[in-house]
Amino acid sequence: MTDLQDLRTRVCALHTELTRWDLVAWTSGNVSARVPGTDRMVIKASGVSYDDLVPEHMVECDLHGRPVHDSGHSPSSDTAAHAYVYRALPGIGGVVHTHSPYATAWAARGEPIPCAVTAMADEFGGDIPVGPFSRIGDDSIGRGIVATLEHHRSPAVLMAHHGVFTVGATAKDAVKAAVMCEDVARTLHLARQNGPLERLPQEDIDALHDRYRNVYGQK
Numbered sequence: 001m002t003d004l005q006d007l008r009t010r011v012c013a014l015h016t017e018l019t020r021w022d023l024v025a026w027t028s029g030n031v032s033a034r035v036p037g038t039d040r041m042v043i044k045a046s047g048v049s050y051d052d053l054v055p056e057h058m059v060e061c062d063l064h065g066r067p068v069h070d071s072g073h074s075p076s077s078d079t080a081a082h083a084y085v086y087r088a089l090p091g092i093g094g095v096v097h098t099h100s101p102y103a104t105a106w107a108a109r110g111e112p113i114p115c116a117v118t119a120m121a122d123e124f125g126g127d128i129p130v131g132p133f134s135r136i137g138d139d140s141i142g143r144g145i146v147a148t149l150e151h152h153r154s155p156a157v158l159m160a161h162h163g164v165f166t167v168g169a170t171a172k173d174a175v176k177a178a179v180m181c182e183d184v185a186r187t188l189h190l191a192r193q194n195g196p197l198e199r200l201p202q203e204d205i206d207a208l209h210d211r212y213r214n215v216y217g218q219k
């Protein structure tokens with residue numbers, strides 16, 4: 001198997017995580033990955049049901065979102081947004097988009113999720129911010145993602161009136177951020193039913209984030 005086929009297989013398989021963690025309804029989300037060492041990416045074909053996905057549905061595009069071959073599949077509607085993120089952020093190897101319900105409810109209100117639990121400090125290093133509304137199709141959404149994330153440690157952004165975009169060093173990291181984003185969005189939505197949320201002190205957020213990055217887990 002070539003490296004590209006292997007990447008397509010892995011990105012295709014990651015879409016099962018979107019359904020497993022209830023992050024998408026019907027076909028409302030997508031995963032992409034940078035093709036390492038190239039100015040290319042692979043991204044899910046538009047509108048294809050997750051049950052029908054095969055690696056060949058991962059469309060190879062340049063970093064302006066143009067397919068590099070006539071594969072017979074149109075790439076995701078969000079291709080230009082993903083491509084802009086890869087162009088602007090060279091350290092990013094994976095991008096994910098979902099309409100996961102609790103996080104998208106915060107996005108619909110245009111409300112950032114405050115860093116009020118340790119799990120948020122760990123994964124997001126602070127609040128999950130809101131990015132501007134843009135119509136789907138060109139790289140406006142990508143510009144909004146990058147402009148918002150450059151002021152935060154969070155790998156997730158709630159794009160106003162739309163949904164969640166996450167980034168990571170790999171596509172799997174970006175999927176993890178999407179799962180964790182929905183988890184904390186639900187927890188904090190439930191918490192504030194009985195009163196206002198209290199943000200953790202900044203020094204605790206910093207210490208927790210540092211511990212998670214440098215001590216947590218296996219060496």
Ligand SMILES: O=C(CO)[C@@H](O)[C@@H](O)COP(=O)(O)O
Nearest residue numbers: 027028029030046047076077
């Ligand atoms: O957010 C939206 C539409 O609101 C799209 O990302 C979503 O439907 C997925 O589109 P694709 O099937 O990836 O073209």
